Amino acid sequence: MSGSTFGLLFRVTNFGESHGPAIGCVIDGCPPGLALSEADIQPDLDRRRPGTSRHVTQRNEPDQVEILSGVYEGLTTGTPIALLIRNTDQRSKDYGNILDTFRPGHADYTYWRKYGLRDPRGGGRSSARLTAPMVAAGAVAKKWLQARHGTTFLGWMSQLGPIAIPFEDEAQIPLNPFFAPGTSQIEALETYMDDLRRAGDSCGARIQVVARGMPVGLGDPLFDKLDADVAYAMMGINAVKGVEIGAGFASVAQRGTEHGDEMTPEGFRSNxxxxxxxxxxxxxxLVVSIAIKPTSSIRTPRDSVNRAGEPTTVETFGRHDPCVGIRATPIAEAMLALVVMDHVLRHRAQCGDVALPVTPLPGSLPDAG
Structure with a gap:
């Protein structure tokens, strides 16, 4: 299957299926000399893993990462880094009723039409479980970028279904199951999710992610622009249906006098x-927002067809997230880190020796080498 490798110089090849023995990835292009162990990767996997609250799937996967290659005596060697995450809590029998039918909103029908067969167990290759290896790879990119450039990544949920979540205090993000940047809406979010689960339904979400301490000049015109690659990466996350950079669609209602970010010797006045x-x-x-659709695997019976094209009704069993957006924050952070990491290496290869006659605006780093 093509389409399983992401990146140009920092390349991540993702493998496995939701109910296979293991999932993982191979990272090629990581610079040598980076201190790296499983302990550097595990915290981000713990943030993404299932079973962490009653509001997400109760599939109980420890998601313990194993480094199989590319690290010697605690340092990356510059050779491929293989990361493995074993599946331990599969319940494939839950999917026996959809062997010959297709769940509305899912990839069942399109995978079958493209490949002539499909793995129905947990969605197989189309499962959001395959985001775990990308989170692991993103953790490697995050560590290198912070050590080399001071670049950090922060994501949070800004909307769950119809409930907007105001940004109040980023210190609260790791302290609640919604990655919400504040406490004022937690009770409303809890109630909404409990009602949703009882109804056998699902909802979407909006996630905001920011890269801070960005080097200047990352990106390549015309068709490898940084924002184009960010949008490409975000649309590669399961269930993402929209991406905004900066003001995004709000810029439609702005005038040029408002939207254009004026520059002063002290820096940009807006972003x-x-x-x-x-x-x-x-x-x-670097400011990105993504829209995540409602989970397609729900208990409520839905009209569909079988492989013979006959009408049928589908009810999905198994353990699913009523809102996949709840666990999407570390995934969005990881994908943004992979884009930035790849572009830093690409910039270093072409423009690492460019000397500028003036210093950059305050808040900007001098180069991306």
Whole structure:
């Protein structure tokens, strides 16, 4: 199957299925000399893993990562880094009733039409479980970027279904199951999710993610722009149906006098561009927002067809997230880190020796080498 490798110089090849013996990835292009162990990767996997609250799937996977290659005496060697995550809590029998039918909103029908067969167990290759290896790879990229450039990544949930979540205090993000940046809406979110689960339904979410301490000049015109690659990466996350950079669709209602980010000797006055101009990073925060659709696997009976094209009704059993967006925050952070990491290496290869006659605007790093 093509389409399983992400990145140009920092390349991540993802493998496995939801109910196979293991999932994982191979990272090629990681610079040598980075101190790396499982302990550097596990915290992000723990943030993403299932079974962490009553509001997510109760599939109980420890998601313990194993480094199989590419690290010697605690340092990356520059050779491929193989990461393995074993599946331990599969319940394939839950999917016996959809062997010959297709769940509405899922990839069942399209996989069958494309490949002539499909793995129905937990969605097989189309499962959101395959985001775990990308989170592991993203943790490697995060560590290198922070050590080399001071670049950090922060994500949070800004909307769950119809409930908008105001940004109040980023210190609260790791302290609640919704990755919400504040406490004012937690009770409402808990109630909404409990009602949703009892109804056998699902909802969508909006996730915001920011890269701080961005180097200037990342990106390549015309068709490898930084924001284009960010959108490409985010649309590769399961259930993502929309991506915004900076002001995004709100820029439609803005005027040029408002949207254009004025510059002063002290720095930019605003960041409607989301940290990207002409496809190149400005050194400001790289600001991304994604829209995640409602989970397709739900208990409520839905009309569908079988492989013979006959009408039928589908009711999905098994353990599923009523809102896949709840666990999407570390995934969005990881994908953004992979894009930035790849572009830093690409910039270093072409423009690492570019000398500028003036210093960058305050808040911008001098180069991406």
């Amino acid at each position: 409607n561009a989301g940290g990207v101009l002409g496809g190149l990073s400005t050194g400001q925060d």
